[in-house]
Amino acid sequence: MSNLDIKEFNIYRTVSTITKPIADSTHTISQIAFYVVEIISQGGQKGQGYLLSFHYSPNAIEGALKDLKKFVMERDFKINETIKIRQAWEAESEYFGKPGINANAGAALNVALWDCWAHTLEVPIWQLFGTNYTKIPVYGSGGWISYSEQELLDEVLDYKKRGFTAVKIKVGSGSIENDLHRLKTCRDALGNSVKIMMDANQGMKITEALDLAEKARSIGIQWFEEPVANTEFQSYQLLRNKCGIALAMGEREYDLEALKNLIRLNALDLWQPDLIRLGGVEGWRDSAALADAYGIPVLPHYxxxxxxxxxCTIKHPYGAESFDWIDGIIDNQIKIENGYAYPREGAGWGFYFLDKALTEVK
Structure with missing residues (x-):
């Protein structure tokens, strides 16, 4: 038996300490919850990976994670066999399709395996893959449509007070005038020293998105995220040619097909890979490499x-999205100063979830 063999596979659920109902243009979210996969090697090293679940489909997610646990523990996998495990799980899951809940479960395991492997090697992830940067621009995210005007101002001004130099505001409320009012209110409060972005969460029609983009241009919008459905590639092409604001998308993708289509149409400015939907570290890095080959900076989701x-390990990072949701339930918050986030110095991802915050899923 090797020290690299998988000894334990644990599943936990946890809830943010700051959870409260929120809404964007397409979803109302009643709880900010997560599932955590924990791997312990025969050598005694621990790795964790988590996925954001909100309140959605807890029975389905837990079922997928339990199926994955049984699949892994019945086979002779090692913690460094991340690609082998991913391929085997994809083959096992193919009958119900590679995208979806099974892919999310496999990705949480993948992230935990990389954590465990890096702890075994006693190096941080950002050193394991080769370091290009030691700090990354970061923006404060939120601006939920469900916020009152005062709640919106409180959030963006708090981000500015904490040293953030960019914030993102939700749009797609159903009223262009209301969206513009919220954006202008934030601009007036923040001044010109803080960048403002807007995110429609795919909740607008192309005509609405064009109208908003045209009217919001004078406010100074850095980029427009997911203005329309992620499959409307020609709409992204039209918007990019006409709206005068950089376009960002990618968070809903489980593979590279959308990125390929958008590249072909010259319809994207910023690529937003979601680590979990893309299957984990390898999928994220594959997408970043493709984006880089065509000069598209990487701006990941969540x-x-x-x-x-x-x-920190790629050529053209644009920035990272910041929420505070797990900060109160982990042992080592990431350092953010003057608009930049700094990778942790510890091995692996550099943090674990607090034991007291975790409820085991059996």
């Missing part, structure tokens, strides 16, 4: 505690 170290 997972800053993983994305910052990974962004």
């Amino acid at each position: 997972y800053k505690d993983y994305d910052v170290p990974l962004l």
Whole structure:
């Protein structure tokens, strides 16, 4: 038996300490919850990986994670066999399709395996892949449509007070005038020293997105995220040619097909890979390599505690998205100062979830 063999595979659920109902243009979210996969090697090293679940399909997610645990523990896998495990799980899951819940489960395991392997090697992830940067621009995310005007101002001004130099605001409320009012209110409060981005979460029609982009241009919008559905590639092409604001998308993708289509149409400015939907570290890095080959900077979706170290290893990182959701339930918050996030110095991803915050899934 090798020290690299997998000894334990544990599954936990945890909830953010700052959870409260929020909404964007397409979803109302009642709880900010996560699932954590924990791997312990025969050598005694521990690795963790988590996926954001909100309140959606807990029985389905837990079922997929339990199936994955049984699949892995019945086979002779080692913690460094991340590609082998991914390929085997994809083959096992193919009957129900490679995208979806099974892919999310496999990705959480992949992230945990990389953590465990890097702890075994006693190096941080960002050193394991080769370091290109030691700090990454970061922006404060939120600006939920469900916020009152005061809640919106409180959030963006708090980000500015904490040293953030960019914030993102949700649009797609159903009223262009309301979206513009919220954006202008934030600009007036923040001044010109803080960049403002807007995110429609695919909730707009092409005509609405064009109208908003045209009217918002004078406010100074850095980029427009997911203005329309992620499959409307020609709409992205039209918007990029006409709206005068950089376009960002990618967070809903489980493979590279959308990125290939958008590259072919010259319809994208910023690529937003989601580490978990893309299957884990290898999928994220494959997408970043493709984006880089065509000069498209990488601006990942949500997972800053993983994305910052990974962004440090590529050629053209644009920045990372920051939420505070796990900060109260982990043992080592990422350092953010003057608009930059710094990768942790510890081995692996550099943090673990607090034991007291975890509820085991059996």
